[in-house]
Amino acid sequence: MAGLLIVVGIQSIKVDAIVTVYQTNKVAATVMFMTTLTTLIIPLQFAVFVGVAFSILLHVARSSNRVRVVQFVPVEGGFPEERAAPDRLESNAITILHVYGSLFFAGASTFEKLLPTPAGSRRPVVILLMRGRDEIGSTFLGVLRRYADNVKAAGGKVILTGVDDQVRHQLARTGMLAYLGEENVLNATPRLGEAMNQAVAEARAWLEVDGK
Numbered sequence: 001m002a003g004l005l006i007v008v009g010i011q012s013i014k015v016d017a018i019v020t021v022y023q024t025n026k027v028a029a030t031v032m033f034m035t036t037l038t039t040l041i042i043p044l045q046f047a048v049f050v051g052v053a054f055s056i057l058l059h060v061a062r063s064s065n066r067v068r069v070v071q072f073v074p075v076e077g078g079f080p081e082e083r084a085a086p087d088r089l090e091s092n093a094i095t096i097l098h099v100y101g102s103l104f105f106a107g108a109s110t111f112e113k114l115l116p117t118p119a120g121s122r123r124p125v126v127i128l129l130m131r132g133r134d135e136i137g138s139t140f141l142g143v144l145r146r147y148a149d150n151v152k153a154a155g156g157k158v159i160l161t162g163v164d165d166q167v168r169h170q171l172a173r174t175g176m177l178a179y180l181g182e183e184n185v186l187n188a189t190p191r192l193g194e195a196m197n198q199a200v201a202e203a204r205a206w207l208e209v210d211g212k
Contacts, residue, residue, distance in 0.1 A: 031055045067101035069114040072129070074200060080193070086116045089124035089156070094203045096196065098129040108139040115147055124156040125203040129196060131162030131188050141174055148180060157181075159203060161195040162188040 022029045035051030042050070072080040073096070080096070089095055095116065103111055118124050126147075148158045163171070163185055171177040177185055183202075186195045 031058060067099065067103070067107045067110040067114065069111065070098050070100070072096040072098055072196070074197075080196075085114065089116050089118045089121040089126065089151070089154070091122040091124060092207060094125045094127060094200060094207070096127045096129065096200070103133070103140045104137045105139055108137065108143050111140070112143040112147070118151045118154040118156060121154050121156070123207065124151060124154055125159065125207065126151055126156065127159045127161055127196065127199045127203060129162050130160050130164070130167060131192075131195070134164045134166050136167055136170055138174075141170075141176055144176065145179070157184060157206070159184045159186070159199045161186045161199045163195075164188055 018032070021032055031051055031054045034054050035047060038047040038050045041047075069085040071083045071085045073083055074080050082098075085097060086095065097115070099111060101107055101111075116126075118126075144158075151158050158180060160171075160180065165187070168177065168185060168187060171180070171185060186199055189195055
């Protein structure tokens with residue numbers, strides 16, 4: 001019986017799979033080696049739980065480090081140009097921001113640190129592109145509320161575009177839709193860029209009217 005278990009254990013080791021995991025992803029490789037190490041120290045069932053915990057922690061850390069905020073600059077008759085997000089919002093101007101990466105948990109905190117500050121600006125308008133996000137978390141809502149507060153304090157406003165129906169429902173349930181203003185939350189449309197262009201047109205009209 002002992003010999004049979006040894007044979008089964010050896011056959012369960014897939015060298016090709018181990019090499020593939022190691023070459024493909026450092027996070028997965030780390031989890032694999034940590035799980036293997038713990039199986040030699042503690043009982044198997046507990047080692048599996050430790051491996052799952054390692055995987056979750058490393059995934060959260062990795063997701064938060066991959067958040068990136070960029071600025072989209074409209075180009076007449078063409079597609080928007082992507083640039084690095086500014087450190088500070090420009091006065092009486094529109095800043096279109098797009099976020100790459102997860103906005104849950106630690107990712108939302110990283111996102112908050114990367115947002116351009118409205119300090120020292122006057123009447124800035126921030127358009128935040130939300131297309132492709134079908135759910136948001138409470139941490140992100142807190143970040144959005146604080147940022148909208150700061151922008152409003154500078155006399156400006158925040159506009160969300162490309163908003164999914166589920167996200168709009170979340171905003172409504174949490175009071176953020178009413179706080180931002182329904183006119184400042186534009187739903188996603190089948191045509192790419194349509195919601196963004198609408199937001200830009202409305203923001204320009206708002207700046208012109210309030211600037212007179």
